[in-house]
Amino acid sequence: MMKDSYWKILTRPLIDENPLTLQILGICSALAVTTSLDTALLMSLVVVCVLALGNGSVSLIRRQLPHSVRIIVQITIIASLVIVVDQILQAYAFEMSKRLSVFVGLVITNCIVLGRAQSYAMHNGFFASVLDGIGNGLGYSLILIIVGAIREFFGKGSLLNVQILVPVSEGGAFEPLHLMLLPPSAFFIIGGLIWFIRRKRPQQVEQPEFSLRAREQGSK
């Protein structure tokens, strides 16, 4: 593995190697928790913590870790961290943890967490791994926050539960876009973001793995 500066490890996953928009990982939770900005923020925090701690722990034991059981050991560590975070949320952020419901628990199955443990922390030192975890967590957070802000703003006319646009039902001129509160809208927004980023950074565009065979000579 090539050596990168710590700053690069931290910032590269924000846009250039964003886990959501480049690697298309962790989409499921991104759909579920982005109906409002506050849940997106809390979920981001959870994922950053779990990624940093998970990457750090896996990196610490990477030399002792037998190849045959590496995945199960990584999952055990990640699952324990997620349970710990979930317990803390239930104790100190009860309302929010109810709104996030199962999605905190499902961070265990978030592909980003296992993906970074497997592909980065297994080969790199402790400090670099922690930074990589934070960086990827922030990359995920960035997209979550953008999507959460767009969905809450157009779906409810508010940001962080502060009403900005007055909806028609309360005498204002704003017609809430209910589609924004439904999962498909997150797909559209994430799709739009991916398009936008790849437009600005064409090197992210994947080469087609195979080309469609042109229809031969029409139907003569």
Next chain:
Amino acid sequence: MSETANPDSTARALGVTLAVAFVCALLVSVVAVSLRPVQQANIKAERINQLVREALSGIEPALKTENLEAHVVELASGKFDDSIDPADFDAEAAANNPQTSVEIPRELDLARLKRRALHAQVYLLRESDGAIHTIILSVSGRGYQSILRAWLLLEGNASTVRALKIYQQGETPGVGSRVEDPDWQAQWRGRPIYDDEGVVRIGVDTGRGEDSDMYAKYQVDGISGATRTARGVDGMVRFWLGEFGFGPFLQRIRETNP
């Protein structure tokens, strides 16, 4: 991954797995056990919140339950008894247990309950500046053929009714059961409880009083054909607002919350 000599032997795999499992189990257990009291407190608060939201639904839906306080009150003195957890207090069980209840003197037993618990739950909704906005009391009494149970909401001054919501009754369907009718219950809103001398005057006008005009502002209309149910509601409200009910407690609120 080939950094150690023989990382893939079965013994090693077992050893590492067990060690990781042990550390993780330890971490999870310690966190779960040490945070349990806080979580339990959250769940209890949530249960009370749920209860109060139910009490408010349909009558005061706009009321926010954020500044909600639950207390157990010792009825005789009207003081909070904080040794009893409001979330664990079961008023009905307490009323049926001779050790935790008291016989109601016959002449005071307007609700015809015979016994009442020594304690009762009260919920206070506070404004953001700490002043009491609503007092929520749980009351019960005997109607014509069933026990009536209701939420009685008072304004922060403890002398005006905000709402009465009867949520459980088994009165004659279509007649006595009309006490659950929102239109009828809406009549309670804003009624003063006491006259100038501090006597409980609020109630249901069931055609008993000769001077009913004088008490018109304290009394809601009765229900035709359901005189005994209406008297049951009347007795229930008057008993619980009276000296053997929440009277001493409300007195204290008035003194401390001018």
